[in-house]
Amino acid sequence: MTMMTDLPGGPSLPQERRLVTAIPGPKSQELMARKRAAVAEGVGTVMPVFARRAGGGIVEDVDGNALIDFGSGIAVTSVGNSAEAVVRRASAQLAQFTHTCAMVTPYEGYVEVCEELARLTPGDHPKKSALFNSGAEAVENAVKIARYATKRQAVVVFDHGYHGRTNLTMALTSKSMPYKHGFGPFAPEIYRMPVAYPFRWLTGPENCAEEAAAQVIDQIGKQVGAQNTAAILIEPLLGEGGFIEPARGFLPRIAQFAKDNGIVFIADEIQSGFCRTGQWFACEDEGIVPDLITTAKGIAGGLPLAAVTGRAELMDAAHMGGLGGTYGGNPVACAGALGAIETMREMDLAARARRIEEIMKPRLRAMAERFPVIGEVRGRGAMLAIELVEPGTKEPAPQATAALAKACHGQGLLVLTTGTYGNVMRFLPPLVIGEDLLGEGLDILEDALSTL
Structure with missing residues (x-):
């Protein structure tokens, strides 16, 4: 029997593969x-x-x-492409207004999304958020916040990492083609470290976590200086680099090093967040509580929205007007996010x-x-x-x-x-x-x- 889409209120789309022409038709x-x-x-x-x-x-x-x-628009439509709650809430918001700019006349949806993020992200400390349009914007703003709060400049990133296509996030990204090739010069004060990639670690997966963490800590000390490092930024499960799971033990040791040295630990959960890895966020797998967490993709059921969420004292460090953007936290996208979170919880x-x-x-x-x-x-x-x-x-x-x-x-x-x-x-x-x-x-x- 042909099944229809399993989200009530979505399109009457039979849930079966059907080929009527060659691909492409x-x-x-x-x-x-x-x-x-x-x-x-x-x-x-x-x-x-x-x-x-x-x-x-x-x-x-x-x-x-x-x-x-098997793609979900690159991990975006985790709740489906037409989830009932997303369509219902976004449609209702469309009928009210499409935009006012949250920095001009704010609206409840923006606040509601930030409240949900404070509840859902790891850690029971006071948290605040700022909303943006894309993952790259979220990463840029997380770095801005970390630099402002610490009064330091250096940012540590990792081999095989991907963080976006803007100038700063291209600098943070590891892979040249197609993301960086020909687009330089890039932002300075970015330092790349080895990641614990078990399949390709030269001395074998059993040594990977300990050796990789030791190398990272040694290289930060020699090449950067912990006292100069504003942030350590990593994907808890690396996405564009090849869905690399860092060897167990690596992330906790790096997070502890950051804590011991006043470095902001940023978890980039743009691809791995919002239930994708079997937990709300991938960093929960090893009990990591990041100082800042960046989200996008799966947050809003296909509507453009991104966020930086983190410790309230860090998020409040920047001066008034230092964070924002014309479309950041668009009301329709916020409504979609509330619908996506509702769906994730209920299902x-x-x-x-x-x-x-x-x-x-x-x-x-x-x-x-x-x-x-x-x-x-x-x-x-x-x-x-x-x-x-x-x-x-x-x-x-x-x-x-x-x-x-x-x-x-x-x-x-x-x-x-x-x-x-x-x-x-x-x-x-x-x-x-x-x-x-x-x-x-x-x-x-x-x-x-x-x-x-």
Whole structure:
């Protein structure tokens, strides 16, 4: 029996894969020609199909093909693309007003989102927030806050980290192509340190956490000076770098070093936050309470919103007018965020993420046993990945990764690649996806692997 979307009030979208044309179909090809004529070439496309409707675990294109969604708009539509509470609350706000600017005449929705963030983020200390439009803006403002509060300048970041596409966040980001290449010069006083990447740690995963933390602390002491360091910024589960889980013990030691030296510890939870990893925030996995936490992506069910949340004394450090932005905390986006949080609570989407891991990880590990091109299966919750290598080695296999993604796309499975070496396939299904679609998507992946 065909299931409809499992969020009441969403579109009447059958929850089944359907291919009626080749991928891409003729209407998508026509729109792609228009895109090439009108849109800057630098704006890339993962899958050359144009969406018409989406909900649950399905994206329907303009040709009538229904694709299984293992991407969630890069971890944005965790509650689905048309969650009832998001649509209801945002629609009601649209009917009231679209904008006044929170810095001119504020509105309750902005305050409500900040109150929810204070409740949801780790730690029982007094917290405050400021709202922005994008993850990059949130990271920029977290750095501003840390520098202002500490009266220091240096910011420590990590190999394989990704933090955005603005000038400062490009400097913070590790990977050159496509994010940084040709766009410099970049902001100064950024220092990059090794991260505890178990699969690629030279002396083996068992030594990774201790050795990596020792290297970081030593290098900060020698190259930067703890007394000069305003902030240490890290993704608790690294996203664009390849869904890298730092070896257990690494993050707590770095967080403790920051605390001992008056350094602001910033957790970038833009991709990993809001139930994605099976907890509200990935840093909870090792009991880390960051001084500041940046969020975006999954916060508002697809509407543009981002936040910096942190210790009240840090958030209050900057002078009046030092934080803000014309559209930051837009009222419609705030309404969407309240709807997304309502959905996460009512459906217990953190538990749904853990259930997705229970289904996907054993299947992926079985594929790794069968296909030596898979070097590692990793991730938590519904933030999972496979790293592809030349069989029998750890040499990255980006061509195989691209070919695998293309084969999946052709069979109606929307998947994304990532990784510093372009050799990681990541899986970010909506947390509301049906288990039948999960299984079918994994079948497609396994079939594609068998044809490589």
